[in-house]
Amino acid sequence: MKSGPDISRIAALVGDPARCNMLTALLTGRALTASELAQEAGITPQTASSHLSKLEAGGLIEPEKQGRHRYYRLTGPDVADVLEGLQGIAARAGHMRVRTGPKDPALRRARICYDHLAGDLGVQMLDSMKSQKLIRQSKQAMELTGEGKRFMAEALQIEADTLEHPRRPVCKACLDWSERRHHLAGTLGAAMMDRFTELKWAARDATPGSRVVNFSRNGEKRFAALFGVPE
């Protein structure tokens, strides 16, 4: 009888317009930062923070800490299913709604994430390194394989021994801003980006504050020879 609060609590979380805007923004599969979600919902960061902790407590989203950012994503496909089911009912009952499309193609292609490569090309690189068995991922940790160490030495003149650092892992999965998947961070990720720059395969955009990375024609070709091309 009095055993009220269960499914209605979850539904009430989705029932607030601000939270709902956040969730539908996450429905694309991309993980977004708290600030981005606040902007998406049209509310201040304080309010957003409150909403986000409620959504997390309700098990609808989960955070991934990334430096001073906090990326949020949906906890699973079942959450997305429910949201899409609600969309279907809402469409039947009244007004539709169109989601805003993807933004800024330049940033999505290749950009700097602190000191390593991110964007489509960054994700592609990590994917390729995994399928080539240059990197082995076990549980939380990632590490270079013997094959991987040889590859780095031959193809990019990077000696694995020089990468060790007391407070920073060699390999680290870093959540990508434009994709839902990870790219490669850590000292290896930084060293590879450095090498790309030295080899004049790529260069950071001249515009101050821009995170865009421009690949040369030759650089893109060499990159593709090692790691393939996205899509």
Next chain:
Amino acid sequence: MKSGPDISRIAALVGDPARCNMLTALLTGRALTASELAQEAGITPQTASSHLSKLEAGGLIEPEKQGRHRYYRLTGPDVADVLEGLQGIAARAGHMRVRTGPKDPALRRARICYDHLAGDLGVQMLDSMKSQKLIRQSKQAMELTGEGKRFMAEALQIEADTLEHPRRPVCKACLDWSERRHHLAGTLGAAMMDRFTELKWAARDATPGSRVVNFSRNGEKRFAALFGVPE
């Protein structure tokens, strides 16, 4: 940007504990009256009425008027899907909840609905009559087929001509209280119940106010020979 209220409105409908209790009560597939839903939610009929009109406006439930009762059911399987999806998420995030089982088996078996047969046997009868092509259902209206008229005359000594009435249809689908499906009302439904009583196949329970209909052993056998048995 400001195009806020759509899917969150639907979710907010489910988000209220009282409304949510109503919806989960309807999740069994049975249609329930406004009063029953009020009791299920633990609120007064006034409050329930307000909730029900909101749920109806949101396209989650639809009413079927039945005399002075108002039966509500979920509008479709997609609504049930969303509710079950929410249950899954809620179960993952916290406490489960067990639904109350079915009630009062005697009433569910066979009972009087105004003047005709309802319950498992009533639903079974209409189902059987449809599959035997004794009744044809087109759009809203139902009518006896030629085959059906012969059947009534031979098996139950009911002449179809005598059933016509200026303000009441011969055949009418009536929503069953215990099942989600319809049984047969109208002058035909009433005439058949009368005949069952005359033939001593069945009798209304002696308890004052009781709606239970008791079938004799012989009556149940004869009934089953014509219309089969439920389940």
Next chain:
DNA sequence: TTCATAGTTCGATGATAGCCGAAGCATCGA
């Protein structure tokens, strides 16, 4: 170290909405 940015916590405010009592319709039974 110092500054800037991302994010959180706290407290006060204000609006939304659930709730029930009382009264009004509608339908059924006699």
Next chain:
DNA sequence: TCGATGCTTCGGCTATCATCGAACTATGAA
């Protein structure tokens, strides 16, 4: 025609909760 029952509408009360300003913590950059 006259109650009785199921359901709805109206009005007022109250509590919940979203919102934001201000202040605080943590991480990265110079």
